[in-house]
Amino acid sequence: MSAGSATSVCALRYTVDFCSEGEVCMADQILQFLLTGITVGATYALVALGFSIIFNASDVINFAQGEFVMIGAMATVALSANYGLPMWLAVICAVLITICVGLLLQRFAIAPAHNASVITTIIITIGASIFLRGVALLVWGKDIFSMPPISGEEPIHLGQATLLPQNLWIIGGTLVMVLGVHIFFNHTTHGKAILACSCNRMAAHLAGIPVGLMMLVAYGLSAFLGAMAGILIAPITFTSYDAGIMLGLKGFSAAVLGGMGNPMGAVAGGLLLGLIESLSAGLISSGYKDAIGFLILLLVLFLRPNGLFSKAATDRV
Amino acid sequence: MKRLKPFFLLAVVLLVLPLVFPDNYYVTVIGVTAGLNAILAISLNLLMGYAGQISLGHAAFFGIGAYVSAILTTRYGWNPWPAMLVGMTMTSAIAFAIARPILRLKGHYLAMATLGLGIIVHIFLVQEDDFTGGPDGMGDIPVLSVFGWQVDTDLRWYFVIVIILLLVLWLALNIISSRSGRALRALHGSEVAAEMMGIDTTATKSGVFVLAALIAALAGSLFAHQQSFISPDSFGFFFSLQLVTMVVLGSMGSNYGAILGAIILTYLPAMLVVFEDYEVMLFGAILMLVMIFLPQGLLFGIQNLLQRLRHRKQQQKLPGQGLEGRG
Numbered sequence: 001m002s003a004g005s006a007t008s009v010c011a012l013r014y015t016v017d018f019c020s021e022g023e024v025c026m027a028d029q030i031l032q033f034l035l036t037g038i039t040v041g042a043t044y045a046l047v048a049l050g051f052s053i054i055f056n057a058s059d060v061i062n063f064a065q066g067e068f069v070m071i072g073a074m075a076t077v078a079l080s081a082n083y084g085l086p087m088w089l090a091v092i093c094a095v096l097i098t099i100c101v102g103l104l105l106q107r108f109a110i111a112p113a114h115n116a117s118v119i120t121t122i123i124i125t126i127g128a129s130i131f132l133r134g135v136a137l138l139v140w141g142k143d144i145f146s147m148p149p150i151s152g153e154e155p156i157h158l159g160q161a162t163l164l165p166q167n168l169w170i171i172g173g174t175l176v177m178v179l180g181v182h183i184f185f186n187h188t189t190h191g192k193a194i195l196a197c198s199c200n201r202m203a204a205h206l207a208g209i210p211v212g213l214m215m216l217v218a219y220g221l222s223a224f225l226g227a228m229a230g231i232l233i234a235p236i237t238f239t240s241y242d243a244g245i246m247l248g249l250k251g252f253s254a255a256v257l258g259g260m261g262n263p264m265g266a267v268a269g270g271l272l273l274g275l276i277e278s279l280s281a282g283l284i285s286s287g288y289k290d291a292i293g294f295l296i297l298l299l300v301l302f303l304r305p306n307g308l309f310s311k312a313a314t315d316r317v
Numbered sequence: 318m319k320r321l322k323p324f325f326l327l328a329v330v331l332l333v334l335p336l337v338f339p340d341n342y343y344v345t346v347i348g349v350t351a352g353l354n355a356i357l358a359i360s361l362n363l364l365m366g367y368a369g370q371i372s373l374g375h376a377a378f379f380g381i382g383a384y385v386s387a388i389l390t391t392r393y394g395w396n397p398w399p400a401m402l403v404g405m406t407m408t409s410a411i412a413f414a415i416a417r418p419i420l421r422l423k424g425h426y427l428a429m430a431t432l433g434l435g436i437i438v439h440i441f442l443v444q445e446d447d448f449t450g451g452p453d454g455m456g457d458i459p460v461l462s463v464f465g466w467q468v469d470t471d472l473r474w475y476f477v478i479v480i481i482l483l484l485v486l487w488l489a490l491n492i493i494s495s496r497s498g499r500a501l502r503a504l505h506g507s508e509v510a511a512e513m514m515g516i517d518t519t520a521t522k523s524g525v526f527v528l529a530a531l532i533a534a535l536a537g538s539l540f541a542h543q544q545s546f547i548s549p550d551s552f553g554f555f556f557s558l559q560l561v562t563m564v565v566l567g568s569m570g571s572n573y574g575a576i577l578g579a580i581i582l583t584y585l586p587a588m589l590v591v592f593e594d595y596e597v598m599l600f601g602a603i604l605m606l607v608m609i610f611l612p613q614g615l616l617f618g619i620q621n622l623l624q625r626l627r628h629r630k631q632q633q634k635l636p637g638q639g640l641e642g643r644g
Contacts, residue, residue: 055425061425061428113608115612116608117612118424118425119561119565119569120613122561123561123566124604124608124609126562126604127602127603128605130597130601131598131600131601131604132601133597133601134596134597134598134601135598137594137597137598249432252429253429253433256425285444287440288440288444290436291440291441294434294436294437295433295437297429298434301422301429301430305422306426307426
């Protein structure tokens with residue numbers, strides 16, 4: 001243990017080499033994969049939650065969700081490195097900037113097209129994501145940025161597996177935000193009002209709910225979750241102007257896996273997708289990890305065409 | 318014959334254009350890319366616009382066609398034509414195998430499944446480098462030849478692609494106005510109602526899925542021979558999205574709309590290059606604005622605008638009647 005688990009991030013390699021009794025080794029390895037999987041899954045969960053909230057509120061699949069993640073991380077890096085803001089202030093400003101982007105997206109791109117078909121709104125959000133990526137390219141260039149972790153880089157040992165403090169921040173932060181969203185939608189008037197809009201817009205309007213305002217709240221909340229996901233994960237994965245594409249896709253997959261429009265299903269889908277990817281990268285092939293993730297997603301959809309955690313869908317005829 | 322008037326008009330314009338501008342980069346070089354994109358957009362529009370089944374993974378079929386052609390001609394020394402046939406057959410077989418389970422899904426779930434399919438194929442192309450050359454791609458793909466006539470200049474490629482585009486368009490137009498075309502449109506309206514009318518919706522949907530895949534594979538083979546070099550980048554998720562964008566931007570549910578969308582999405586980036594750093598941003602902004610203000614797409618949107626203008630002119634011509642009516 002002492003010689004094996006060096007201070008490097010890839011302590012995993014050491015434990016594999018130094019271990020002789022195969023059984024224990026496998027278990028340790030799997031523990032490591034599970035820890036990584038939960039960390040990655042937590043960020044997917046946040047992005048998926050954002051997808052789910054917007055989908056619930058407005059029936060739109062927001063392909064610009066990944067861009068919220070990118071803007072959150074990039075703005076934090078830029079504000080702290082270029083303008084010398086302290087980290088906490090940079091984070092707050094970056095989150096506010098991202099929320100503004102979310103509100104503007106709703107107000108000027110989604111709201112004017114409220115009568116458009118689902119596919120048209122998809123193309124609008126794709127256009128928005130390309131536009132935002134273009135702006136990021138213009139402002140921050142093509143460089144890849146790194147961000148210091150919140151509390152040090154000293155790894156924590158759990159048996160033979162290791163964990164970075166940042167992993168704990170990601171898992172903890174996700175937990176807090178997921179709980180917050182859950183409470184918001186189930187126990188506050190505003191949250192319930194948004195759910196009412198998603199059930200029936202006209203009825204919500206007649207009941208005196210300001211539908212337009214509720215849409216803005218949903219997009220702002222979604223942007224907030226995206227920005228937080230980006231800020232939490234950036235110290236581990238680096239960030240660049242196009243970092244949002246893959247995370248957006250993964251978030252979408254997670255949301256579908258859990259059953260579109262079911263926020264807690266989206267969270268579960270995110271964690272599951274993270275675990276599947278991490279285990280298949282470790283045990284099968286790292287090159288094929290994304291393919292295996294999508295393959296399992298396809299199989300799930302073939303068996304349960306409406307996602308894992310959805311109630312049986314009924315068709316309106 | 319009246320139905321096909323726009324078809325003949327388009328055919329004449331496309332065939333005469335290179336004679337007027339023989340060595341124009343925008344006609345013969347970008348024109349070839351636009352033509353290939355138009356073939357792909359027509360095939361995707363059959364699936365999306367007429368059958369109402371979204372696909373975010375159409376580039377996968379394009380890629381399989383291209384890679385089968387490339388592998389058979391370079392590694393096994395096949396003649397391009399049988400290689401192309403094998404590519405189309407293989408792609409159709411794959412499409413046929415997955416059509417039933419995948420087309421059971423609806424809406425966002427179908428979008429997700431097709432997206433996943435596209436990404437799986439892309440990863441496969443990157444990872445199996447013994448066969449596909451991996452991320453570096455494959456080069457030295459031979460050119461096509463028709464009875465000894467080598468298709469080796471931009472102008473010749475232009476004519477080959479335009480002729481195949483016109484054939485595909487002709488096919489698509491005829492399918493749409495045939496019995497199966499009506500079945501497709503009925504299915505788009507309401508699947509349950511279509512089934513009540515005695516339409517085998519599953520067979521119709523998987524049929525059009527296979528046909529779309531087959532046309533995409535044809536475009537893929539042509540692309541491989543025309544470029545003589547291919548890499549997985551050309552067949553990724555982003556290209557699938559671009560294809561969907563072409564169909565929707567042009568006007569979903571119109572073959573001419575698909576062509577219009579393909580032409581615009583091919584030329585727009587080429588034109589925006591002059592804006593250098595602003596290129597990506599402008600592209601996104603234009604896409605967003607068009608879809609916000611013309612949610613039905615350009616073709617139908619412009620048609621509607623023209624109709625409204627004509628209507629207004631007619632009203633202006635008859636001001637007296639309007640007054641009388643009011644009085």
